[in-house]
Amino acid sequence: MTAVVNTGDDAEFYGLLVSPDVDIVLYTLAGLVDPDQGWGVREDSFHTLEMLGRYGQETWFRLGDRDLATHIYRTYLSRQGARPSEVAEALRRHLGVVVPIRPMSDQPVRTQVRTRDGWLAFQDYFVKRRAADEVLDIRLAGIEAAQPGPGVINALERAEVVVVCPSNPLVSIGTILAVPGVREALCQRTLPIVAVSPIVAGATIKGPADRMMRGLGMEVSAVGIAETYRDFLDVLVLDEQDRALRGRVEELGIRAVVADTIMRDAAAKAQLAGITLQAAGLR
Amino acid sequence: MTAVVNTGDDAEFYGLLVSPDVDIVLYTLAGLVDPDQGWGVREDSFHTLEMLGRYGQETWFRLGDRDLATHIYRTYLSRQGARPSEVAEALRRHLGVVVPIRPMSDQPVRTQVRTRDGWLAFQDYFVKRRAADEVLDIRLAGIEAAQPGPGVINALERAEVVVVCPSNPLVSIGTILAVPGVREALCQRTLPIVAVSPIVAGATIKGPADRMMRGLGMEVSAVGIAETYRDFLDVLVLDEQDRALRGRVEELGIRAVVADTIMRDAAAKAQLAGITLQAAGLR
Numbered sequence: 001m002t003a004v005v006n007t008g009d010d011a012e013f014y015g016l017l018v019s020p021d022v023d024i025v026l027y028t029l030a031g032l033v034d035p036d037q038g039w040g041v042r043e044d045s046f047h048t049l050e051m052l053g054r055y056g057q058e059t060w061f062r063l064g065d066r067d068l069a070t071h072i073y074r075t076y077l078s079r080q081g082a083r084p085s086e087v088a089e090a091l092r093r094h095l096g097v098v099v100p101i102r103p104m105s106d107q108p109v110r111t112q113v114r115t116r117d118g119w120l121a122f123q124d125y126f127v128k129r130r131a132a133d134e135v136l137d138i139r140l141a142g143i144e145a146a147q148p149g150p151g152v153i154n155a156l157e158r159a160e161v162v163v164v165c166p167s168n169p170l171v172s173i174g175t176i177l178a179v180p181g182v183r184e185a186l187c188q189r190t191l192p193i194v195a196v197s198p199i200v201a202g203a204t205i206k207g208p209a210d211r212m213m214r215g216l217g218m219e220v221s222a223v224g225i226a227e228t229y230r231d232f233l234d235v236l237v238l239d240e241q242d243r244a245l246r247g248r249v250e251e252l253g254i255r256a257v258v259a260d261t262i263m264r265d266a267a268a269k270a271q272l273a274g275i276t277l278q279a280a281g282l283r
Numbered sequence: 284m285t286a287v288v289n290t291g292d293d294a295e296f297y298g299l300l301v302s303p304d305v306d307i308v309l310y311t312l313a314g315l316v317d318p319d320q321g322w323g324v325r326e327d328s329f330h331t332l333e334m335l336g337r338y339g340q341e342t343w344f345r346l347g348d349r350d351l352a353t354h355i356y357r358t359y360l361s362r363q364g365a366r367p368s369e370v371a372e373a374l375r376r377h378l379g380v381v382v383p384i385r386p387m388s389d390q391p392v393r394t395q396v397r398t399r400d401g402w403l404a405f406q407d408y409f410v411k412r413r414a415a416d417e418v419l420d421i422r423l424a425g426i427e428a429a430q431p432g433p434g435v436i437n438a439l440e441r442a443e444v445v446v447v448c449p450s451n452p453l454v455s456i457g458t459i460l461a462v463p464g465v466r467e468a469l470c471q472r473t474l475p476i477v478a479v480s481p482i483v484a485g486a487t488i489k490g491p492a493d494r495m496m497r498g499l500g501m502e503v504s505a506v507g508i509a510e511t512y513r514d515f516l517d518v519l520v521l522d523e524q525d526r527a528l529r530g531r532v533e534e535l536g537i538r539a540v541v542a543d544t545i546m547r548d549a550a551a552k553a554q555l556a557g558i559t560l561q562a563a564g565l566r
Contacts, residue, residue, distance in 0.1 A: 014355050014356065014359045015355070015358055015359035015362050016355065041334075044330070045328060045330055045348065047327070047328055047330070047347075047348035047349050047352075048331060048348045048349065048351050048352045048355070049352075050349070050352075051324075051348075051349040051350075051351075051352030051353070052352045052355065052356060054352075054377055054378065055352060055353075055356045055373075055374070055377045056377055057356065064330075065328065065330035065331045065334075065348040066330050066331065066333070066334040068331050068334075068351070068355075069330075069331045069332075069333075069334030069335045069337075069338060070334070070338075072297050072298070072299065072331070072335065072351075072355075073297065073335060073338045073340065075298055076297045076298035079298050090338075091338070094337055094338045094339055095337065
């Protein structure tokens with residue numbers, strides 16, 4: 001297993017480099033993630049952040065004390081010349097995670113969102129303003145100069161199955177797909193590619209993907225997801241609540257598999273993973 | 284009141300700039316200092332440091348979570364071009380400290396200690412190796428190029444009284460005195476300069492000053508202190524236990540004032556401060 005991870009959400013706070021998606025995957029695989037939030041370290045404290053607040057710094061990006069160690073270490077390694085892929089490798093190794101975590105690119109890509117107040121850095125839109133703005137456009141600064149990170153193309157070419165997780169198709173999956181060479185590698189694959197729809201009954205379980213899709217004129221449904229990925233997708237797992245959309249997905253040349261996709265707990269997650277791999281023909 | 288502070292102890296951990304003496308003065312004046320240790324923030328936690336340990340980093344320099352905010356903020360300002368004096372000013376202002384804290388110099392000076400194992404960075408000798416080595420020599424790397432920090436000479440020239448605190452005469456006070464122009468400014472003063480002896484009954488209350496002085500062939504007593512400062516010192520406050528040394532101090536042309544110099548609690552500290560100012564003729 002290899003995790004290919006979005007870095008368009010990366011940001012800098014107080015001079016510290018934060019790579020939220022890499023860290024979510026890292027903490028999750030290390031068993032450290034806060035299970036309620038789905039990000040950050042479980043039972044973390046916020047003493048450093050409170051004190052940074054006393055120094056007049058903004059504290060809307062909730063960096064916990066344990067979490068900050070990751071950003072301090074990342075920044076330390078980066079200033080010594082380590083690339084994001086090398087940092088991710090060091091973090092993973094120290095926390096005993098066996099799954100390689102591959103940042104999509106070692107070059108900086110910054111997702112920006114256009115709202116009625118103009119272009120915003122992704123975390124300004126997403127965390128500071130709580131994704132409340134209508135999204136008029138999205139751009140990925142630096143994407144033209146980005147190359148796939150070490151091991152990314154190899155993993156996408158050789159994996160028995162590629163799973164496109166039920167994540168934001170625009171600013172999480174979309175960013176990875178936009179790195180020159182990534183989408184092409186997926187289109188050239190002959191082995192199966194399966195996605196799990198993040199849209200269930202016309203909405204996301206979590207996050208602003210539904211409103212973003214609507215803002216950009218996309219259909220907010222499993223069909224909208226299938227359309228977005230249709231050039232490379234073989235199978236789409238959609239929720240039981242969207243059973244009626246099966247036919248429309250299959251019209252796009254994508255096999256539709258219906259399942260309970262709501263990951264309420266670890267057992268539900270494991271079951272969905274099993275169904276997804278089975279849908280791809282792996283089991 | 285102005286505090287002129289040693290920066291020879293400054294060090295870098297995980298890319299973060301730490302200025303221990305500035306921070307001790309800062310936290311003390313802000314009412315945040317850990318009263319038992321005399322450094323760090325009271326009731327601080329060490330979650331970031333523990334996590335840095337998981338990332339394979341050394342954790343012998345005990346940076347607490349709240350304390351780390353200071354170093355993150357210092358490093359952030361420094362990377363934007365702020366000088367140590369500007370950083371100290373920002374820290375002070377945010378914590379509501381009214382006393383200006385003046386780093387001795389904006390140029391980097393690094394105290395190093397020669398032991399049987401060779402030259403060590405100060406914090407390696409002092410914290411990592413717990414000041415256990417015999418001190419054969421001391422050097423201040425960068426001292427020739429150092430200039431007194433903004434406001435330092437002005438404060439030393441104009442203050443109604445200069446108090447040399449009962450601190451290490453070699454690596455705390457000595458470092459400040461070694462900045463070109465500082466000792467000269469003190470020698471040219473006509474207003475009083477009073478020191479409190481850090482050596483009581485042949486030993487320090489705290490820290491390795493006694494062993495350092497011995498290693499360098501100095502007399503470990505209030506007389507040794509008086510000799511070190513004799514070119515500029517007017518008055519030496521020495522402890523009641525050293526009453527017998529009064530005559531030898533006065534032979535050096537320094538007025539000796541005997542007092543209880545052990546700062547057991549806040550009341551004792553206030554009393555000693557009063558006696559010290561009175562000894563200088565201020566009250």
